[in-house]
Amino acid sequence: DEMDVDTIWQDGSFVDWDDATVHVLTHGLHYGSGIFEGVRCYDTENGPAIFRWEEHLDRFYQSGQPYDMELPYSREELTEATLELLRREGLESCYIRPVAFYGYGSLGVSPKDNPVNVAIAAWPWGAYLGEEALERGVEVMISSWRKHASSQIPTNAKTTGLYVNSLLAGEEARRNGYTEAIVLNKEGNVAEGPGENIFLVRDGEIYTPGLSESILDGITRNSVIELARERGYTVHDRATISRGELNTADELFFTGTAAEVTPIRKVDNVVIGNGSRGPVTEELQQAFFDLVERRTDAHDEWFTYV
């Protein structure tokens, strides 16, 4: 395949990439009844290392909870399968995609006794929003689609079906010539990106929406908050950010496993700060990459070496 990866772990065994298929009457395909994770492995000075695997695994199991979806594999089994997959494929810097879903059985909204299927794939994945984005930043649009409220669907679960909200918002932005969207919540305050959390810098202090704003509890978000506080920044990690504050921000940036730390340089064609990566963003982006590529021995407990 084009990703130059031959095998996928599926329901307990390693299968050829082309054979990793499901039945068209799979429950998850019809009703979005699946959960997934996005994890990065970095090629570090001490060899390939998966960033915060334990926290991603925690969230993977937790994401199934609202749907009574119990994964039929232990943490050890999923961890060993992932390490074995990366070793077999000789993957060093890569993106890991665990997914679980109600499988083939009865149809109808209730998953009844349909099996829970689990797969883990991995492939090389570069800068999520484009190589130049990390340095120059991206131009975003505030989507006309709002984020679903956490009272309607648990926004802290990475539910596959929910990502049609992200698709609607992100494609609307790209259709209009922007790279990515910002999604407001039903109160009209800032939630996050379609696949990223968002941070705002103003007068040297850092703000990011909290869980009450209907966001995903991002692992990169939490890591960057810790890195910022270690560097003496005041971080308001349960902020309510109004739409208007985006325009008067000194700096804005996205965080995510795929997006890493991506500056935002324009919102709806309004220039943010100096119109490129801001100084605080650059400092935290550099700290993040120094950390994940192990040019520092800080937070070694965040790394699972392959």
Ligand SMILES: Cc1[nH+]cc(COP(=O)(O)O)c(CN[C@@H](CCC(=O)O)C(=O)O)c1O
């Ligand atoms: C809605 C959403 N919010 C925030 C984040 C950042 O969370 P974290 O990765 O734990 O820092 C992600 C991850 N988005 C994943 C899926 C991207 C995709 O295109 O699929 C990712 O970054 O892997 C989200 O999907």
